[in-house]
Amino acid sequence: MSDTYIDFVSGGLGKKVATSLGLPRPVRLRRHEGPGTPLVTGPVLVLSDEASRGEADAIAHAMLPWDLDVRRDTYLPPDVKWGAVVVVLTGVTRPGDLAAPVLALGSTLRALTRSGRIVTLSRPAGVADAEAAAARAAVDGVVRSLGKELRAGATANGIVVADGLDIAAPSVLGTLRFLLSAKSAFVDGQLVPVSGPGSENPSWDTPLAGRIAAVTGAARGIGAEIVRVLARDGATVIGVDVPAAGDALAGVMNGVRGTALQLDVTAPDAARRIHEHAQQRHGSLDIVVHNAAIVRDKLLANMTPEKWNDVIRVDIEAPLAMNRALLELGRAGLLGSTPRLLALSSAPGISGNRGQTNYGAAKSGIVGMTQALAPALAELGGTANAIAPGFIETEMTRRMPTVTREVARRLNSLQQGGQPVDVAEVVAFLASPAAGGINGEVVRVCGQHLVGR
Ligand SMILES: NC(=O)c1ccc[n+]([C@@H]2O[C@H](COP(=O)([O-])OP(=O)(O)OC[C@H]3O[C@@H](n4cnc5c(N)ncnc54)[C@H](O)[C@@H]3O)[C@@H](O)[C@H]2O)c1
Structure with a gap:
């Protein structure tokens, strides 16, 4: 089913009219087009708070076989755009812990590519310590608010990793890969709880072979x-x-x-x-x-x-x-x-x-x-x-x-x-x-x- 308005506001006069009147300017979303489709279309930055550094290292390491340009530094040459930013916040124990990684994330957003991806990793809020529960729950608010700020087909989603579950468990990595990919084009502002390890896909192209x-x-x-x-x-x-x-x-x-x-x-x-x-x-x-x-x-x-x-x-x-x-x-x-x-x-x-x-x-x-x-x-x-x-x-x-x-x-x-x-x-x-x-x-x-x- 076609949405002709998207074509209208995507170029020439339509774009000018929509901009001057403050009308919505949706873009065509990047979607999966078969085995050759790149997972993301630019370097992937992995950020974290201080206490989550070890788990951020583990995530960055686990992403290397995905053929990505994974970086830990916010520096980017002027002509390059971020394909995605992954923010690891699994170690936050008080709301103040969020400032550094979230503000660093903010500094990257102007250089986020079309249909870019923001994915947070955090732990569930259901803990007895009120400060830690607040910090963990606060991640939801960041993701949902950021989802509403992003434009040009970019999305913000989060993975809520159960306490005690390895950050590099197949289910966490599989969910991360899905949320980074063009397959999640219309999933936005969501926090997906992962409670068990799952198992590795036999192949990323045909994960359901034999089923x-x-x-x-x-x-x-x-x-x-x-x-x-x-x-x-x-x-x-x-x-x-x-x-x-x-x-x-x-x-x-x-x-x-x-x-x-x-x-x-x-x-x-x-x-x-x-x-x-x-x-x-x-x-x-x-x-x-x-x-x-x-x-x-x-x-x-x-x-x-x-x-x-x-x-x-x-x-x-x-x-x-x-x-x-x-x-x-x-x-x-x-x-x-x-x-x-x-x-x-x-x-x-x-x-x-x-x-x-x-x-x-x-x-x-x-x-x-x-x-x-x-x-x-x-x-x-x-x-x-x-x-x-x-x-x-x-x-x-x-x-x-x-x-x-x-x-x-x-x-x-x-x-x-x-x-x-x-x-x-x-x-x-x-x-x-x-x-x-x-x-x-x-x-x-x-x-x-x-x-x-
Ligand atoms: N289209 C949307 O925007 C939308 C939004 C939210 C949820 N959904 C859900 O997604 C699903 C598919 O929606 P859709 O828009 O493709 O619907 P659709 O009406 O186009 O197709 C539904 C299909 O179900 C079949 N069906 C109906 N009753 C049946 C029965 N008793 N036994 C066997 N088959 C039966 C119909 O013959 C039809 O082929 C539904 O569960 C719907 O509620 C759709």
Whole structure:
């Protein structure tokens, strides 16, 4: 779906008009374009506070094999721009510790490249010492505020590394690599908690090689893109959608040499049929992405029982029932050895949306479900996580009234809608071995939504 406003303000008269009127000036985001895509497009600076120096050294060292120009000094020749700045703040114990590294970060921002990256590494705020808790929590405020200041497609995100977890654990490095890369184009202002070590990706180009994934609602939109990105990353993919979408589903699945399963996810035996199909056709089932959903918008005052019940049934009761059955299969040793359950939530599930009490309820429900499932999945060696997209350029958003759409598109720090591929990249990352230390979390793909929570 095209956003012609971006083209208009990107050059000539449009640029002048937008600048003089103070209108948003979004830029085309840098996105992953296959194996040759550079991780970042300039030198990477690693900063830290005094107490975090050792861990900053470990991070700088761990990044060397990524073919990056890693530096520890803020000096930069005038014609060069920073590709990214990584700020290690894992050792802060009082708010005053933040001044030196954060102000040093500030001094680099004018020389940050287009679609540049700021990534912090910090520890969780849940400690008994109030000074240390304040200092750790303060990192969130820096990241979220900076996300709103950056321009030209640059993003600020953070990784919150569990106490006791090695800073160079595969999950921390995998998350860092993802947040630095063009694959995280529409992830902005987020803090991603990493609680376990995860394991190294067998390859950065095909981290899902040998894995079997099922994606519901695969015939179009975000689901079809998830299918393509999982397949690009090496997975064998089963696409699931209702029989009425059979032709479109076949087209998507033929394109990735996957298999199609016509199935309504509200069928009582839906999970068993997906599992059976996976076993018979591919020999295993490792990853399930609950993407299928419907909307039936109405103000609550006008809500009908049909509209309420349909949305609840498809958007939350079906994933719940399927996960219940999948857990039983997992406990019986009938899922892959590191099962990944992923589910699509949505911005209205976090901040609410007028006319969407039913959809908001279901999508908040996805968050609750994910958090509750995490311990059970950990016992099986796997994870459960949710992905919450904001405004994404799809058929659904194309049908919005023009003015509403134009306003909604700009209400995030990147001043544009995301693409389905931006959501799919986050799904593929959370399905990868390196994300094995992220469990029970919600990762937003919203360009840092500016309203609501
Ligand atoms: N588009 C956005 O901006 C946006 C924003 C936030 C969240 N999301 C979420 O992302 C996911 C995909 O959204 P989309 O915009 O691509 O939706 P879409 O409507 O374009 O596609 C949904 C797919 O699910 C299928 N489906 C619906 N009911 C089904 C059922 N009972 N059984 C099997 N398949 C069924 C449909 O046939 C369709 O192919 C949804 O969970 C949605 O809530 C989308």
